[in-house]
């Protein structure tokens with residue numbers, strides 16, 4: 316090992332059920348104590364990408380998912396799917412005359428089935444989350460940069476804005492299990508979804 320190697324502090328975080336209740340379809344549903352695990356790479360020092368591992372299962376009817384966030388600034392991201400299957404949700408909010416995002420009006424919504432071996436490019440302006448619809452762990456690698464000088468870089472990195480998702484209690488649709496397969500349930504807090512690709516999933 317290179318003699319200059321330094322251990323990266325605060326590189327691991329877990330997203331708890333308590334935190335996820337902010338964005339669940341059914342906030343009273345029983346879930347695992349941890350929904351997903353995050354290990355952040357120190358890309359500034361060329362030490363690899365971030366790894367996320369999802370628990371399998373449903374919370375109420377909703378598949379275990381990441382919290383979802385928008386990026387701050389012009390930051391694209393690419394996810395590589397290392398194991399499992401899932402459904403990625405992308406949504407771009409409408410903006411007002413000052414260019415600020417309108418939290419409850421979705422300009423474009425996309426539902427994208429993903430599986431091991433896939434790569435998913437997420438353009439900067441699209442909020443994103445992934446639901447694990449398989450029977451086993453879902454594992455991804457992504458290239459979003461993490462600044463370890465921040466207060467809470469592993470759990471809440473500064474390049475990600477979670478607040479709009481929190482206020483709307485999730486994205487415009489929830490991914491749920493229905494008759495043993497994925498379907499969508501609309502989140503009624505959103506006023507309008509102008510354009511939607513629902514990936515062939517039923518809305519129930």
Ligand SMILES: [Fe+2]
Pocket residue numbers: 384386392443459475
């Ligand atoms: Fe991201």
